[in-house]
Structures are given as structure tokens and as C-alpha cells.
Amino acid sequence: MSGEDATSRMGSSTGDDARVAVQGVSKRYDGAQGPVRALSNINFSVANGEFVCVVGPSGCGKTTLFRVIAGLEESTEGRVLLDGKMINGPTSDLGLVFQEYYLFPWLTAAENVGFGPDHAETAADERDARVQELLNLVGLGGSADSYPRDLSGGMKQRVSLARALAMDPGLLLMDEPFGAVDAQTKRMLQDELLDIWQETGKTILLVTHDVAEAVRLADRVVVMAADPGRIRTVVDVDLPRPRTRTDETFGAVYERVLGLIN
Numbered sequence: 676m677s678g679e680d681a682t683s684r685m686g687s688s689t690g691d692d693a694r695v696a697v698q699g700v701s702k703r704y705d706g707a708q709g710p711v712r713a714l715s716n717i718n719f720s721v722a723n724g725e726f727v728c729v730v731g732p733s734g735c736g737k738t739t740l741f742r743v744i745a746g747l748e749e750s751t752e753g754r755v756l757l758d759g760k761m762i763n764g765p766t767s768d769l770g771l772v773f774q775e776y777y778l779f780p781w782l783t784a785a786e787n788v789g790f791g792p793d794h795a796e797t798a799a800d801e802r803d804a805r806v807q808e809l810l811n812l813v814g815l816g817g818s819a820d821s822y823p824r825d826l827s828g829g830m831k832q833r834v835s836l837a838r839a840l841a842m843d844p845g846l847l848l849m850d851e852p853f854g855a856v857d858a859q860t861k862r863m864l865q866d867e868l869l870d871i872w873q874e875t876g877k878t879i880l881l882v883t884h885d886v887a888e889a890v891r892l893a894d895r896v897v898v899m900a901a902d903p904g905r906i907r908t909v910v911d912v913d914l915p916r917p918r919t920r921t922d923e924t925f926g927a928v929y930e931r932v933l934g935l936i937n
């Protein structure tokens with residue numbers, strides 16, 4: 676990593692260089708038992724090239740926050756800026772990865788990655804080359820013609836990741852992306868995501884309930900609390916990568932974040 680990169684990743688919490696800025700976002704749902712305060716006055720931002728994780732217990736509003744930033748859900752108050760522009764709805768400048776894979780079962784891995792209106796205007800051979808490049812990037816170079824039913828959970832999530840990267844989005848937004856795979860696959864996918872982040876220089880915002888995952892991946896961890904869903908604090912993770920859970924320094928940050936959640 677160059678010195679310049681390191682500096683830009685130091686992070687800004689409100690800086691103008693923010694790729695995404697969440698400003699005063701609140702979200703109320705009308706639940707069966709009355710109003711639910713899913714998000715209350717959420718403020719944070721992610722700098723260009725930064726890797727930020729949002730962590731918190733089940734029900735603290737992580738998915739709601741993901742959906743609001745993705746433009747899939749309207750906030751009750753506040754706004755989200757992507758490169759200084761307000762998000763009003765879904766945009767191809769965001770690459771989304773959900774816990775559920777949402778792949779088209781009748782399309783091959785390559786067709787799933789290449790699917791999308793923006794691609795229709797690209798010449799077929801150029802598009803195919805780009806799709807193959809993305810499949811190589813996520814370690815699925817040999818599975819281009821496989822259908823989702825023939826892929827493991829981890830492989831399906833790799834296809835989802837390649838698809839999310841296909842539009843070359845300014846921000847990669849992920850909601851519990853490794854929540855449905857076994858522990859060993861999860862660690863492998865985390866390592867691969869870090870490699871891809873370092874290779875592409877993407878800005879990543881990943882929400883998870885898994886504290887170890889957040890501490891393993893992030894430059895900064897936004898710690899949320901529930902009822903109402905709010906930010907408790909933001910923890911800088913100033914540890915060199917690759918990070919191992921058994922490192923003493925890792926353990927200290929992990930315990931600190933866990934303590935903030937409980």
C-alpha cells in the first residue's frame with residue numbers, strides 16, 4: 676500500500692472527501708405493535724478507498740441502514756450523499772451484495788454477472804472479456820458456464836460479488852454477505868474480499884453482526900445499539916493486515932467492540 680493510500684484510508688468522519696455520507700438519518704416503521712424506531716439520527720461517512728464495517732446485534736437496524744443507503748428504502752429523516760449527490764433511489768453507482776444471493780437460477784454464472792441494462796450497450800466480446808475478468812477476480816474463472824444450482828453457497832456469493840463489481844460502482848455495499856456460509860468458507864471469502872479491496876481500491880461498507888468479521892476487515896468499525904437503532908461509537912482498527920484472531924492486539928480490539936455491544 677502506498678503512503679498516499681494509507682493517508683486517504685485514515686478516514687474522515689465528516690470530511691468533504693467522503694464517498695458516502697449518512698447525515699441525520701432516522702427511520703420509523705409502522706409495526707403491528709406500533710411505531711418501530713429502526714434508526715435514530717445516524718451520522719457517519721466513509722472516505723474514498725476506506726473499508727468500514729457496521730456492527731451491532733440483531734434488530735439494531737443494520738439492514739434498514741443498508742436499504743436506506745442503497746436507495747431501496749426511504750428514510751423518515753435525514754439524507755445520504757454519494758459523492759456529494761443525494762441518493763433518491765436505486766443507482767448503478769452502488770454495488771449491492773445481500774446475504775441471500777439473489778442470482779437468476781436460469782442463467783449461468785457468467786450470464787448472472789453480465790446481466791444488466793448498462794451492459795446491453797457494450798459490444799458482446801468486450802462484455803464477455805469483462806465478465807471473465809470479474810470471475811477470475813473472485814476465483815471462479817473455471818465456473819463461467821455453471822448454473823447457481825451447481826455452485827456451493829460460497830461460490831454463489833462470489834458470483835454475487837462479481838455481479839456487484841460489474842458496473843464498477845463507486846461504493847460496494849454489503850449486508851451480512853458471509854452470514855450463510857460455514858466458518859471456514861467465511862474466512863476464505865473475507866481474505867478474498869480484502870485482496871479485491873486492495874487490488875481495486877474500492878470503497879466498501881459492510882454490515883454484519885459478527886464482531887470478529889468487522890475487526891478482521893475494517894479500517895473503522897461503526898458500533899450500533901438497538902431500540903432505537905443508533906450509533907454507540909466508532910472504533911478505529913489500527914492493526915496491520917492480514918489480521919489473525921489469535922493476535923493479542925486483535926483480541927484487545929475484539930473485546931472492546933464486543934463490550935460496547937453487550
Ligand code: ADP
Pocket residue numbers: 704705706711712713731732733734735736737738739740904
Ligand atoms: P438488523 O438488520 O440489524 O437485524 P433490521 O434493520 O432488520 O435490523 O430491523 C431493525 C428493526 O426494525 C427491528 O426491530 C425490525 O423488527 C424492524 N423492522 C425491519 N423492517 C421492518 C418493516 N418492514 N416493518 C416493520 N418493522 C421493521
Ligand code: MG
Pocket residue numbers: 737738739851
Ligand atoms: Mg439484517
